[in-house]
Amino acid sequence: MQTYLVGGAVRDTLLHRPVTERDWVVVGATPSQLSDKGFQQVGKDFPVFLHPKTKEEYALARTERKSGAGYTGFQCYASPDVTLEEDLRRRDLTVNAMAMASDGNIIDPFNGQQDLANRILRHVSEAFSEDPLRVFRVARFAARYHALGFTVAPETLALMTDMCNSPDIRALSQERVWKETSRSLMEDSPSVYFSILKTVGALQVWMPEFHQLESIHAVLFQLDKAASDGADLPTRWAVLCADLSYSQVQALGKQLKVPNLEQDAALIACQFVSQLTSAQTDATLLLDLLNAVDAWRRPERLTLLLNAGLYWPVKQASPLLIERFTTALNRARQIDVQSIIASGAKGPQIKSRLTELRWQSISEYLAECGGDRNN
Numbered sequence: 001m002q003t004y005l006v007g008g009a010v011r012d013t014l015l016h017r018p019v020t021e022r023d024w025v026v027v028g029a030t031p032s033q034l035s036d037k038g039f040q041q042v043g044k045d046f047p048v049f050l051h052p053k054t055k056e057e058y059a060l061a062r063t064e065r066k067s068g069a070g071y072t073g074f075q076c077y078a079s080p081d082v083t084l085e086e087d088l089r090r091r092d093l094t095v096n097a098m099a100m101a102s103d104g105n106i107i108d109p110f111n112g113q114q115d116l117a118n119r120i121l122r123h124v125s126e127a128f129s130e131d132p133l134r135v136f137r138v139a140r141f142a143a144r145y146h147a148l149g150f151t152v153a154p155e156t157l158a159l160m161t162d163m164c165n166s167p168d169i170r171a172l173s174q175e176r177v178w179k180e181t182s183r184s185l186m187e188d189s190p191s192v193y194f195s196i197l198k199t200v201g202a203l204q205v206w207m208p209e210f211h212q213l214e215s216i217h218a219v220l221f222q223l224d225k226a227a228s229d230g231a232d233l234p235t236r237w238a239v240l241c242a243d244l245s246y247s248q249v250q251a252l253g254k255q256l257k258v259p260n261l262e263q264d265a266a267l268i269a270c271q272f273v274s275q276l277t278s279a280q281t282d283a284t285l286l287l288d289l290l291n292a293v294d295a296w297r298r299p300e301r302l303t304l305l306l307n308a309g310l311y312w313p314v315k316q317a318s319p320l321l322i323e324r325f326t327t328a329l330n331r332a333r334q335i336d337v338q339s340i341i342a343s344g345a346k347g348p349q350i351k352s353r354l355t356e357l358r359w360q361s362i363s364e365y366l367a368e369c370g371g372d373r374n375n
Contacts, residue, residue, distance in 0.1 A: 001029040003058070004084060004099035004107065011095050014106075014116055015148070024051075024058045025087055025099065028080045034058065046076035061087040064127075085109045089125060092134045093141065097124050121145075122153040132168045135160045136180035139196040146189035157200060164201035174257040177206055181256065185236045190227050191220035194240075206255065209248040210240070215314055219243055222311035231307065234265035238308035241266035242273045268293060268301055269308040276309040277318045279325075283363035286328055287355070295329050302329060328365050332358040 009022040026034065031047045038052035047060040062078040063086050084099055084107060091097040094112040101107065110124050121141055128134055138160065142152055152160075163169060184193035194210060197203040204211040213219065219240060226239050237258070241249045249270045253263040272292060279285040289295075295302040306322045335357045337350065345353050 001033060002027045002084075002101075004101055006088070006099045007091070007096050010098045010100045010106070011112070011116070013100070014098075014113065015145075022056050024056060025061050025084065026058050027061045027082070027084050027087070029060060030080055031060065034060075047078050062090075063087070064090045064130075090127060091124055092128060092131070092137060094122050094124055119145075119149040119151065120153050121150055121156065123156045123159060126159075128156075129159055129163050129166075132163055132166070132172055133176055133180070135163055135169065135200060135202050136177060136184075136197070139193045139200075139202075140180055140184040140187065142196055143184050143187040143189050143191075143193040146187075146192045152196065157196075160196075160200040160202075164205060169202065169205050172206075174255065178256040178258060182233060182237075182262075185223075185233060185240070186227075188227055189224060190236065191224045194220060194223075207252060209244050209252050213243060215243050218314040222314045222317060225317075226311050229310075234262045234304060235307040237262040238265040238269035238273075238304065239311045242269040242308055242312050243314055244270050246270055264301070265304040265308065268305045269312075272305055273309050273312045276305070276312070276320055276325075280321050281366065283359055283366050286325070286362055286366070287332070287359050290329055290332070290358075296333065299329060302326070324366075324369060328362045331365050332361045335361060 003024055003026050005022060006025045007023050009019045012019050031041060031049075034047075034049045035041065039049035039058060040052070041047060041049050042057075043049075043059070046062050049058045049060075050056070051058060060078040061082040061084060062076045063082055065075045065077070088097040088099060088107075088109060094110045094115045096112070097108075097110045098112040099107040106113065115122050121138055123134075123138075138152060138156065142150060181193070184190055187193070194203060194207075194216075197207070198211060198216075210216055210219075219242070223236060223239050226236050231239070241252065244252070244266075246267065249263075249266045252258070253266065258266070272289060275285065275289055279289045290302065293301045293305055302325060306320065306325055309320045310322075311317050335354060337354060340350055340353045340357070343353075
Protein backbone atom coordinates (compact mmCIF):
# COMPACT_ATOMS: atom_id res chain seq x y z
CA MET A 1 0.00 0.00 0.00
CA GLN A 2 1.42 3.37 -1.10
CA THR A 3 0.06 6.86 -0.45
CA TYR A 4 0.61 9.92 -2.65
CA LEU A 5 -0.34 13.58 -2.44
CA VAL A 6 -2.22 14.43 -5.64
CA GLY A 7 -3.96 17.14 -7.62
CA GLY A 8 -4.14 20.78 -6.65
CA ALA A 9 -1.83 20.47 -3.65
CA VAL A 10 1.01 19.27 -5.89
CA ARG A 11 0.25 21.91 -8.52
CA ASP A 12 0.22 24.78 -6.05
CA THR A 13 3.29 23.52 -4.24
CA LEU A 14 5.24 23.63 -7.51
CA LEU A 15 3.82 27.10 -8.22
CA HIS A 16 4.86 28.24 -4.73
CA ARG A 17 1.28 29.13 -3.93
CA PRO A 18 -0.52 28.47 -0.63
CA VAL A 19 -2.00 24.99 -0.38
CA THR A 20 -5.49 25.24 1.11
CA GLU A 21 -6.37 21.56 1.12
CA ARG A 22 -4.59 18.29 0.51
CA ASP A 23 -6.00 15.20 -1.22
CA TRP A 24 -4.38 11.79 -1.22
CA VAL A 25 -4.62 8.68 -3.35
CA VAL A 26 -3.90 5.23 -1.97
CA VAL A 27 -2.54 2.59 -4.33
CA GLY A 28 -2.63 -1.14 -3.64
CA ALA A 29 -5.15 -1.07 -0.80
CA THR A 30 -8.67 -2.31 -0.11
CA PRO A 31 -11.45 -0.54 1.79
CA SER A 32 -11.12 -2.95 4.69
CA GLN A 33 -7.40 -2.19 5.04
CA LEU A 34 -8.10 1.51 5.44
CA SER A 35 -11.01 0.87 7.80
CA ASP A 36 -8.75 -1.31 9.96
CA LYS A 37 -6.39 1.67 10.26
CA GLY A 38 -9.18 3.88 11.61
CA PHE A 39 -10.11 5.66 8.36
CA GLN A 40 -13.79 6.55 8.03
CA GLN A 41 -15.42 5.85 4.67
CA VAL A 42 -17.52 8.70 3.28
CA GLY A 43 -17.76 7.99 -0.47
CA LYS A 44 -20.77 6.26 -1.95
CA ASP A 45 -19.89 6.11 -5.65
CA PHE A 46 -16.24 5.30 -4.96
CA PRO A 47 -14.22 4.62 -1.80
CA VAL A 48 -13.14 7.88 -0.16
CA PHE A 49 -11.96 7.89 3.44
CA LEU A 50 -11.20 10.50 6.08
CA HIS A 51 -7.91 10.24 7.94
CA PRO A 52 -8.57 9.48 11.62
CA LYS A 53 -6.54 12.50 12.80
CA THR A 54 -6.16 15.06 9.99
CA LYS A 55 -9.62 14.40 8.45
CA GLU A 56 -8.03 14.85 5.02
CA GLU A 57 -9.50 12.80 2.16
CA TYR A 58 -7.83 9.59 1.06
CA ALA A 59 -9.25 7.97 -2.08
CA LEU A 60 -8.44 4.51 -3.37
CA ALA A 61 -6.84 4.60 -6.80
CA ARG A 62 -9.58 4.21 -9.39
CA THR A 63 -10.53 4.35 -13.03
CA GLU A 64 -13.73 5.77 -14.46
CA ARG A 65 -15.92 4.87 -17.41
CA LYS A 66 -18.70 7.00 -18.87
CA SER A 67 -22.06 5.34 -18.28
CA GLY A 68 -24.65 8.11 -18.55
CA ALA A 69 -25.33 11.79 -19.06
CA GLY A 70 -24.15 14.64 -16.89
CA TYR A 71 -21.68 15.03 -14.07
CA THR A 72 -22.62 11.86 -12.20
CA GLY A 73 -22.89 9.49 -15.18
CA PHE A 74 -19.73 7.47 -14.43
CA GLN A 75 -18.91 3.99 -13.26
CA CYS A 76 -15.86 3.81 -11.02
CA TYR A 77 -13.55 0.87 -10.55
CA ALA A 78 -11.41 0.92 -7.40
CA SER A 79 -9.13 -2.02 -6.77
CA PRO A 80 -5.60 -2.74 -5.47
CA ASP A 81 -4.55 -3.48 -9.05
CA VAL A 82 -5.30 0.07 -10.29
CA THR A 83 -1.99 1.86 -10.83
CA LEU A 84 -1.13 5.42 -9.92
CA GLU A 85 -0.77 6.35 -13.59
CA GLU A 86 -4.22 4.93 -14.36
CA ASP A 87 -5.66 7.04 -11.56
CA LEU A 88 -3.89 10.18 -12.78
CA ARG A 89 -4.99 9.58 -16.37
CA ARG A 90 -8.67 10.16 -15.49
CA ARG A 91 -7.97 13.70 -14.23
CA ASP A 92 -8.82 16.84 -16.17
CA LEU A 93 -5.61 18.82 -16.77
CA THR A 94 -1.98 17.79 -16.94
CA VAL A 95 -1.14 20.30 -14.18
CA ASN A 96 -3.63 18.47 -11.96
CA ALA A 97 -2.43 14.99 -12.94
CA MET A 98 0.74 14.88 -10.85
CA ALA A 99 1.48 13.07 -7.61
CA MET A 100 4.07 13.54 -4.88
CA ALA A 101 5.57 10.62 -2.99
CA SER A 102 6.48 10.76 0.69
CA ASP A 103 10.11 11.51 -0.22
CA GLY A 104 9.08 14.54 -2.30
CA ASN A 105 9.56 12.82 -5.64
CA ILE A 106 7.12 14.03 -8.33
CA ILE A 107 5.34 11.43 -10.44
CA ASP A 108 4.39 13.17 -13.66
CA PRO A 109 3.37 10.80 -16.46
CA PHE A 110 1.60 13.49 -18.54
CA ASN A 111 4.21 16.30 -18.48
CA GLY A 112 2.33 18.52 -16.06
CA GLN A 113 5.55 20.15 -14.86
CA GLN A 114 6.39 21.22 -18.40
CA ASP A 115 2.92 22.70 -18.83
CA LEU A 116 3.32 24.51 -15.52
CA ALA A 117 6.58 26.01 -16.73
CA ASN A 118 4.98 27.02 -20.03
CA ARG A 119 1.85 28.32 -18.27
CA ILE A 120 -0.48 26.05 -20.25
CA LEU A 121 -3.76 24.47 -19.15
CA ARG A 122 -4.03 21.30 -21.27
CA HIS A 123 -6.35 18.31 -21.00
CA VAL A 124 -4.81 14.96 -20.11
CA SER A 125 -6.66 12.82 -22.64
CA GLU A 126 -9.74 12.67 -24.84
CA ALA A 127 -11.59 11.26 -21.81
CA PHE A 128 -11.74 14.92 -20.71
CA SER A 129 -14.81 15.30 -22.93
CA GLU A 130 -16.77 12.72 -20.93
CA ASP A 131 -17.37 15.21 -18.11
CA PRO A 132 -19.02 18.45 -19.31
CA LEU A 133 -18.43 20.15 -15.96
CA ARG A 134 -14.76 20.34 -16.93
CA VAL A 135 -15.60 23.14 -19.36
CA PHE A 136 -16.45 25.31 -16.37
CA ARG A 137 -13.59 24.01 -14.24
CA VAL A 138 -10.98 24.84 -16.86
CA ALA A 139 -12.44 28.33 -17.25
CA ARG A 140 -12.21 28.72 -13.46
CA PHE A 141 -8.57 27.63 -13.40
CA ALA A 142 -7.86 30.09 -16.21
CA ALA A 143 -9.39 32.87 -14.10
CA ARG A 144 -7.41 31.82 -11.04
CA TYR A 145 -4.02 31.65 -12.74
CA HIS A 146 -4.46 34.42 -15.30
CA ALA A 147 -2.16 36.76 -13.38
CA LEU A 148 0.59 34.12 -13.62
CA GLY A 149 0.30 34.11 -17.40
CA PHE A 150 -1.66 30.86 -17.83
CA THR A 151 -3.71 30.30 -20.98
CA VAL A 152 -5.79 27.39 -22.19
CA ALA A 153 -4.17 25.22 -24.86
CA PRO A 154 -5.78 25.69 -28.32
CA GLU A 155 -6.57 21.98 -28.59
CA THR A 156 -8.27 22.08 -25.20
CA LEU A 157 -10.34 25.10 -26.22
CA ALA A 158 -11.33 23.24 -29.38
CA LEU A 159 -12.38 20.19 -27.36
CA MET A 160 -14.36 22.38 -24.96
CA THR A 161 -16.13 23.96 -27.92
CA ASP A 162 -17.10 20.52 -29.22
CA MET A 163 -18.39 19.63 -25.76
CA CYS A 164 -20.61 22.72 -25.73
CA ASN A 165 -22.25 21.51 -28.93
CA SER A 166 -23.20 18.25 -27.23
CA PRO A 167 -26.46 17.66 -25.30
CA ASP A 168 -24.37 16.64 -22.27
CA ILE A 169 -23.55 20.28 -21.52
CA ARG A 170 -27.25 20.84 -20.77
CA ALA A 171 -27.44 17.79 -18.51
CA LEU A 172 -25.32 19.37 -15.81
CA SER A 173 -27.01 20.20 -12.54
CA GLN A 174 -27.78 23.84 -11.85
CA GLU A 175 -26.04 23.61 -8.49
CA ARG A 176 -22.75 22.44 -10.02
CA VAL A 177 -22.71 25.22 -12.62
CA TRP A 178 -23.47 27.85 -9.99
CA LYS A 179 -20.76 26.43 -7.72
CA GLU A 180 -18.13 26.77 -10.45
CA THR A 181 -19.47 30.23 -11.35
CA SER A 182 -19.51 31.53 -7.79
CA ARG A 183 -16.01 30.22 -7.14
CA SER A 184 -14.81 31.86 -10.35
CA LEU A 185 -16.41 35.15 -9.38
CA MET A 186 -14.20 35.17 -6.30
CA GLU A 187 -10.97 34.71 -8.28
CA ASP A 188 -8.67 37.66 -8.97
CA SER A 189 -9.59 37.76 -12.68
CA PRO A 190 -13.21 36.58 -12.88
CA SER A 191 -13.69 38.13 -16.32
CA VAL A 192 -11.51 35.38 -17.79
CA TYR A 193 -14.02 32.74 -16.71
CA PHE A 194 -16.88 34.38 -18.58
CA SER A 195 -14.73 35.26 -21.60
CA ILE A 196 -13.68 31.64 -22.04
CA LEU A 197 -17.23 30.38 -21.59
CA LYS A 198 -18.34 32.83 -24.27
CA THR A 199 -15.55 31.68 -26.61
CA VAL A 200 -16.38 27.98 -26.34
CA GLY A 201 -20.16 28.42 -26.37
CA ALA A 202 -21.02 27.50 -22.75
CA LEU A 203 -22.21 31.02 -21.95
CA GLN A 204 -24.81 30.85 -24.71
CA VAL A 205 -26.12 27.56 -23.31
CA TRP A 206 -26.16 28.35 -19.59
CA MET A 207 -26.15 32.15 -19.33
CA PRO A 208 -27.52 33.52 -22.62
CA GLU A 209 -28.30 36.84 -20.93
CA PHE A 210 -24.57 37.57 -20.70
CA HIS A 211 -23.81 36.09 -24.11
CA GLN A 212 -26.20 38.58 -25.74
CA LEU A 213 -25.26 41.60 -23.59
CA GLU A 214 -23.78 44.34 -25.79
CA SER A 215 -21.94 45.94 -22.87
CA ILE A 216 -20.40 42.65 -21.69
CA HIS A 217 -16.79 43.82 -22.18
CA ALA A 218 -17.37 46.93 -20.06
CA VAL A 219 -19.25 44.86 -17.48
CA LEU A 220 -16.37 42.38 -17.21
CA PHE A 221 -13.90 45.25 -16.82
CA GLN A 222 -15.87 46.54 -13.83
CA LEU A 223 -16.18 43.00 -12.47
CA ASP A 224 -12.40 42.71 -12.40
CA LYS A 225 -12.24 46.12 -10.71
CA ALA A 226 -14.61 44.86 -8.03
CA ALA A 227 -12.40 41.79 -7.64
CA SER A 228 -9.28 43.92 -7.26
CA ASP A 229 -11.09 45.87 -4.53
CA GLY A 230 -11.87 42.66 -2.66
CA ALA A 231 -15.64 42.93 -3.12
CA ASP A 232 -17.80 40.14 -1.72
CA LEU A 233 -19.75 37.62 -3.81
CA PRO A 234 -23.13 39.44 -3.74
CA THR A 235 -21.45 42.60 -4.99
CA ARG A 236 -19.59 40.85 -7.80
CA TRP A 237 -22.73 39.06 -8.97
CA ALA A 238 -24.69 42.32 -8.79
CA VAL A 239 -22.06 44.15 -10.84
CA LEU A 240 -22.23 41.41 -13.45
CA CYS A 241 -26.03 41.65 -13.61
CA ALA A 242 -26.46 45.43 -13.29
CA ASP A 243 -26.84 46.02 -17.04
CA LEU A 244 -29.48 43.30 -17.46
CA SER A 245 -33.23 43.78 -17.24
CA TYR A 246 -35.23 42.65 -14.23
CA SER A 247 -36.74 39.74 -16.15
CA GLN A 248 -33.31 38.66 -17.38
CA VAL A 249 -31.91 38.60 -13.85
CA GLN A 250 -34.95 36.62 -12.72
CA ALA A 251 -34.43 34.08 -15.51
CA LEU A 252 -30.72 33.82 -14.79
CA GLY A 253 -31.33 33.30 -11.08
CA LYS A 254 -33.78 30.51 -11.83
CA GLN A 255 -31.50 28.89 -14.39
CA LEU A 256 -28.54 28.75 -11.99
CA LYS A 257 -30.45 28.48 -8.71
CA VAL A 258 -28.63 31.57 -7.46
CA PRO A 259 -28.82 31.85 -3.64
CA ASN A 260 -31.19 34.46 -2.21
CA LEU A 261 -28.58 36.99 -1.06
CA GLU A 262 -26.76 37.12 -4.39
CA GLN A 263 -30.02 37.16 -6.34
CA ASP A 264 -31.47 39.94 -4.20
CA ALA A 265 -28.33 42.02 -4.74
CA ALA A 266 -28.58 41.52 -8.51
CA LEU A 267 -32.29 42.35 -8.67
CA ILE A 268 -31.80 45.53 -6.66
CA ALA A 269 -28.85 46.58 -8.79
CA CYS A 270 -30.52 46.07 -12.17
CA GLN A 271 -33.51 48.16 -11.05
CA PHE A 272 -31.94 51.03 -9.16
CA VAL A 273 -28.21 51.32 -9.76
CA SER A 274 -28.73 53.79 -12.61
CA GLN A 275 -30.46 56.18 -10.21
CA LEU A 276 -27.63 56.48 -7.70
CA THR A 277 -25.53 59.16 -9.38
CA SER A 278 -28.33 61.72 -9.61
CA ALA A 279 -29.91 60.73 -6.28
CA GLN A 280 -26.82 61.59 -4.27
CA THR A 281 -27.41 65.31 -4.94
CA ASP A 282 -31.21 65.43 -5.01
CA ALA A 283 -33.38 65.05 -1.90
CA THR A 284 -36.48 63.97 -3.79
CA LEU A 285 -34.66 61.33 -5.83
CA LEU A 286 -32.76 60.11 -2.79
CA LEU A 287 -35.96 59.73 -0.77
CA ASP A 288 -37.66 57.93 -3.66
CA LEU A 289 -34.73 55.54 -3.84
CA LEU A 290 -34.80 54.81 -0.11
CA ASN A 291 -38.51 54.07 -0.40
CA ALA A 292 -38.05 51.86 -3.45
CA VAL A 293 -35.46 49.59 -1.81
CA ASP A 294 -37.35 49.61 1.52
CA ALA A 295 -34.26 50.93 3.28
CA TRP A 296 -36.32 51.91 6.34
CA ARG A 297 -37.05 48.32 7.30
CA ARG A 298 -34.14 46.64 5.46
CA PRO A 299 -31.15 48.99 5.36
CA GLU A 300 -28.97 46.10 4.21
CA ARG A 301 -30.67 46.36 0.81
CA LEU A 302 -29.31 49.87 0.43
CA THR A 303 -25.85 48.53 1.28
CA LEU A 304 -26.15 45.89 -1.45
CA LEU A 305 -27.13 48.58 -3.96
CA LEU A 306 -24.37 51.00 -2.97
CA ASN A 307 -21.71 48.30 -3.16
CA ALA A 308 -22.71 47.56 -6.76
CA GLY A 309 -23.07 51.26 -7.53
CA LEU A 310 -19.35 51.79 -7.07
CA TYR A 311 -18.85 50.11 -10.45
CA TRP A 312 -21.67 51.70 -12.46
CA PRO A 313 -22.08 53.03 -15.14
CA VAL A 314 -20.09 50.13 -16.51
CA LYS A 315 -18.38 52.17 -19.23
CA GLN A 316 -17.00 54.68 -16.75
CA ALA A 317 -18.16 54.45 -13.17
CA SER A 318 -19.10 57.78 -11.58
CA PRO A 319 -17.81 58.72 -8.12
CA LEU A 320 -20.35 57.49 -5.60
CA LEU A 321 -20.57 59.09 -2.15
CA ILE A 322 -21.70 56.10 -0.09
CA GLU A 323 -21.51 58.03 3.17
CA ARG A 324 -24.01 60.55 1.81
CA PHE A 325 -26.66 57.88 1.31
CA THR A 326 -26.10 56.16 4.63
CA THR A 327 -26.02 59.42 6.60
CA ALA A 328 -29.17 60.67 4.85
CA LEU A 329 -30.90 57.40 5.73
CA ASN A 330 -29.78 57.49 9.36
CA ARG A 331 -30.95 61.06 9.81
CA ALA A 332 -34.30 60.43 8.19
CA ARG A 333 -34.83 57.32 10.32
CA GLN A 334 -34.67 59.51 13.42
CA ILE A 335 -38.07 60.99 12.55
CA ASP A 336 -40.41 59.80 15.30
CA VAL A 337 -43.72 58.45 13.98
CA GLN A 338 -45.22 58.55 17.46
CA SER A 339 -44.68 62.30 17.67
CA ILE A 340 -46.53 62.67 14.36
CA ILE A 341 -49.45 60.69 15.75
CA ALA A 342 -49.33 62.72 18.97
CA SER A 343 -49.63 65.90 16.92
CA GLY A 344 -53.10 64.77 15.81
CA ALA A 345 -52.32 63.26 12.41
CA LYS A 346 -54.50 60.30 11.42
CA GLY A 347 -54.65 57.69 8.66
CA PRO A 348 -53.03 58.83 5.41
CA GLN A 349 -51.95 62.04 7.11
CA ILE A 350 -49.39 60.09 9.15
CA LYS A 351 -47.62 58.73 6.08
CA SER A 352 -47.82 62.07 4.29
CA ARG A 353 -46.31 63.93 7.24
CA LEU A 354 -43.62 61.26 7.72
CA THR A 355 -42.62 61.57 4.07
CA GLU A 356 -42.54 65.34 4.35
CA LEU A 357 -40.31 65.29 7.42
CA ARG A 358 -37.99 62.68 5.92
CA TRP A 359 -37.62 64.79 2.79
CA GLN A 360 -36.91 67.85 4.91
CA SER A 361 -34.26 66.00 6.92
CA ILE A 362 -32.54 64.71 3.76
CA SER A 363 -32.77 68.10 2.08
CA GLU A 364 -31.15 69.84 5.05
CA TYR A 365 -28.36 67.27 5.12
CA LEU A 366 -27.65 67.60 1.39
CA ALA A 367 -27.63 71.36 1.76
CA GLU A 368 -24.92 70.95 4.37
CA CYS A 369 -23.01 68.92 1.80
CA GLY A 370 -23.62 71.56 -0.85
CA GLY A 371 -25.45 69.12 -3.11
CA ASP A 372 -29.22 69.57 -2.78
CA ARG A 373 -31.13 71.03 -5.74
CA ASN A 374 -34.36 71.00 -3.65
CA ASN A 375 -36.51 69.42 -6.36
